[in-house]
Amino acid sequence: MGPPTPTTPPPSATKIRRTTSAGGGSGSIILEKYQLGRLLGRGSFAKVYLGRLLDNADTEVAVKVIDKAATVDAAMEPRILREVSAMRRLHHHPNILKLHEVLATKSKIYLVMELAQGGELFAKLSRCRRFSESTARRYFQQVVSALRFCHQNGVFHRDIKPQNLLLDHNGVLKITDFGLSALSEHKIDGLIRTACGTPAYTAPEVVSRKGYNGETADAWSCGVLLYVFLVGSLPFDDSNLSNMYRAMHRRSFEFPDWVSKSAKIVIYRLLDPNPNTRLSLDDLIKLSWFKKSFSQENLRSHGDQEVGSEFVDAKGFRYMPQVNAFDLISMSSGLNLSGLFEEETSSKEMRFTCGMQVVEIEERVVKAGVESGYRVERGKGGGMRLVKGRAVLVVEIWEVAAELWLVELRLVDGAVEFGELQWGELRSGLGDIVLSWHNEVVVSSSLT
Numbered sequence: 456m457g458p459p460t461p462t463t464p465p466p467s468a469t470k471i472r473r474t475t476s477a478g479g480g481s482g483s484i485i486l487e488k489y490q491l492g493r494l495l496g497r498g499s500f501a502k503v504y505l506g507r508l509l510d511n512a513d514t515e516v517a518v519k520v521i522d523k524a525a526t527v528d529a530a531m532e533p534r535i536l537r538e539v540s541a542m543r544r545l546h547h548h549p550n551i552l553k554l555h556e557v558l559a560t561k562s563k564i565y566l567v568m569e570l571a572q573g574g575e576l577f578a579k580l581s582r583c584r585r586f587s588e589s590t591a592r593r594y595f596q597q598v599v600s601a602l603r604f605c606h607q608n609g610v611f612h613r614d615i616k617p618q619n620l621l622l623d624h625n626g627v628l629k630i631t632d633f634g635l636s637a638l639s640e641h642k643i644d645g646l647i648r649t650a651c652g653t654p655a656y657t658a659p660e661v662v663s664r665k666g667y668n669g670e671t672a673d674a675w676s677c678g679v680l681l682y683v684f685l686v687g688s689l690p691f692d693d694s695n696l697s698n699m700y701r702a703m704h705r706r707s708f709e710f711p712d713w714v715s716k717s718a719k720i721v722i723y724r725l726l727d728p729n730p731n732t733r734l735s736l737d738d739l740i741k742l743s744w745f746k747k748s749f750s751q752e753n754l755r756s757h758g759d760q761e762v763g764s765e766f767v768d769a770k771g772f773r774y775m776p777q778v779n780a781f782d783l784i785s786m787s788s789g790l791n792l793s794g795l796f797e798e799e800t801s802s803k804e805m806r807f808t809c810g811m812q813v814v815e816i817e818e819r820v821v822k823a824g825v826e827s828g829y830r831v832e833r834g835k836g837g838g839m840r841l842v843k844g845r846a847v848l849v850v851e852i853w854e855v856a857a858e859l860w861l862v863e864l865r866l867v868d869g870a871v872e873f874g875e876l877q878w879g880e881l882r883s884g885l886g887d888i889v890l891s892w893h894n895e896v897v898v899s900s901s902l903t
Contacts, residue, residue: 484509485558485565491518506567516555519566534634535564541610541633550601552621552631571629573622580617585687588715592747594620595681597628599745602673603736605630609639609849609867611669615676616656617683637669639867654696655679655689659703660730671730674739678725685714690726704728717744804865805878807889813852816862816888820850823884827877845869846877859890 483491485506492505495517506518521535542554556567573579576594580586586594598620605612612619612633619632635651652661658675660667682690690708693699702708706726710719721744724734739745809816817839821831829841829848841848846869853861864881866873 485518489516489518489567491520501566505570515570515572517568517570519568521564521566523562523564537636537638538633539566540638541605541636544608544610545601545605545633548601548604550597550628550630551604552629568631569623569629571621571631572624573626575618576620576622576628577617579622580684580687586684588685588718589748591681591684591718592745594628595677595684596745598630598680599677599736599739601628601630602677603740605636606670606673606736609865611637611639612673612676613637613661613669614652614656615673615680616653617680639669652676654699655692658730659700659728662700668730671733671735674725674733674736675730677736677739678722678734681718681725682708682722685718685722686711690722715744721745803870804863805881805892806861806863807885807892809860809862809888810890811860811888813860816852816860817850819885819888820862820864823881824848826884827880844872846873 485491488509489506490509492507495503495505497503501519501521504518504520506516508514508516539554539557542552545551546553552571553569554566555569556565558565558567585591598615602612602615610633612630612635614632614635615630619630621629621631623629651657656676656679658667658672661672679690691699691702693702703726706723706728708726710722714722721734721739721742725739727733811819820839820841824831824841827843829843832840832842839850841850841864847867849863849865849867851863851865853863
């Protein structure tokens, strides 16, 4: 059976379905699909409930309920958009909490997420007061692995702390709460300009408002986190923020005797107030202290843009075996959740369907890129980028049906010098392999 005609939308592209709810709290039925159970926690703009599938009570999820009227204002809208957009990009890393589905009514938004039954790592740390070095290293390795994956997919968390780290039923760490994250397309001249985060975990350059690198800012937070894991207290803690930031610039903190020399060196290099000389996460994973009890095989499968060998073809090109409809939600020019967000045309990405084989698609994308003056770069475990000057495009291929692929070219850096002319050149080069352009897709996701 041949591929569908250019006018046929991808099979997964179904409209977002509205929900039926009895108030949105415990006991509510959502979309005749989930029943909300006990309250699991409260965030700055949402409540999180245990959820169960009505047709399979053994399947449990966490449902974040956002009341539009009470919490969604000019400040909250970007946070919700960032959280959904970030989690869509990061859906396949084992140490990042998965977002399964987005639903909406006129009054509420429901984010259906993976359930982390082990709760907050902060609670465990509070009970233990501090972790042994081997335990601290194991959790730290998972945080760093996940953050490197975030950075390589254009997401900078900016609020790493124990309260935003969860544990699943097997004790595997999951990073959550991307509401304060920054995306690479929000950079100005390659730097992030907005200040946010938890002061005791936030890099000193973030508050300078002169622009900073999101990767090195997250690296600082990792240094604070490792200190907290090993010592049981913050390295910098003062109710007077000016005094605290002066202490950060002076590196005014001490280590107790039980912290090993190797761990002290790692923390000291991460808590370098100069972001230009601070230890990067890419260099961190090469250190013997970090690599202890963490195999290179695990490092490869969790780092860079690798998400497992099943996602890499024979030539090393990364693609998704089956597109999750949720992945298409945030590809649209807005969430379009019952009119909550105003749509605007996006110039950050270009998508089209194609009926060719993956290897052939890759060859044509490379050819179109080279003809337009781009340099082709490949990740160690798959993935491809087109680079010209400051402009960086990430290329991904997603299977939406038998013999039908969705190809995405996403601009992750260099927005200032990349516009419609450049998109037009690539469109022209790809021309005859395109079945249909899909830049306006609004869908509902599925747990399956």
